[in-house]
Amino acid sequence: MKKSLSVIGLVLVVAAASVACDKIKSPMPELQKSPAPSGQASPPEGERTAFAQAAQKELDELKVTIAEFKAKAEASGAQTKTRLGEEVKKLEADLGEAQQRLAALKAATVESWNQVKASFSSSLEQLKRGVENFRKNPV
Incomplete structure (x- = not known):
């Protein structure tokens, strides 16, 4: 009986130690992303997506405006x-160029995003x- 109590005690100690070890584990270090070449940090993915969606909406509106101008010209x-x-x-x-730059922006890597964004913004301003x-x- 004494032996079975010590085995049970040993099992309980090992079980408690294994549970405690899971809580004590040191966190894995996060991989650091290399900074953007322009010296600015790249925005998070959600911000990049929001920017691309807003830019697409603006291009769509400008496309409608240009179609109205075309009808006026005709x-x-x-x-x-x-x-x-x-x-x-x-x-x-200019609209076609801006659309191509937006496509490049959507496909840009984290490292090149700021540079591609600047290129797109310049193209969009020229169109505006x-x-x-x-x-x-x-007329």
Whole structure:
């Protein structure tokens, strides 16, 4: 009986020790991501996704605006139609470039994201300036 009590005691000590060891384990060190080349930290994945979605929405709105400009150009007189048509083609080219840069932005690695974002933002600003210039031109 004395032997069985010591075996039971030993089993309880081993069981308690194994449970306690699970709680004492030191946490695994997290792998550090290399910093972005621009010196800025890359945003978290959720922020990147939100930016890409907002950018896509803005491009979609500009696409609708450009389609309206195209319809306006088609409804104009011959000389105005030619001039406005050329401006619309330039806006469509700028839109295509911005869409390509957005696709690159969505596929960018963590390391290159800030650089690709800056490139996209520049392209988007150029497109917006073109749209504003078109609006200012009288028909």
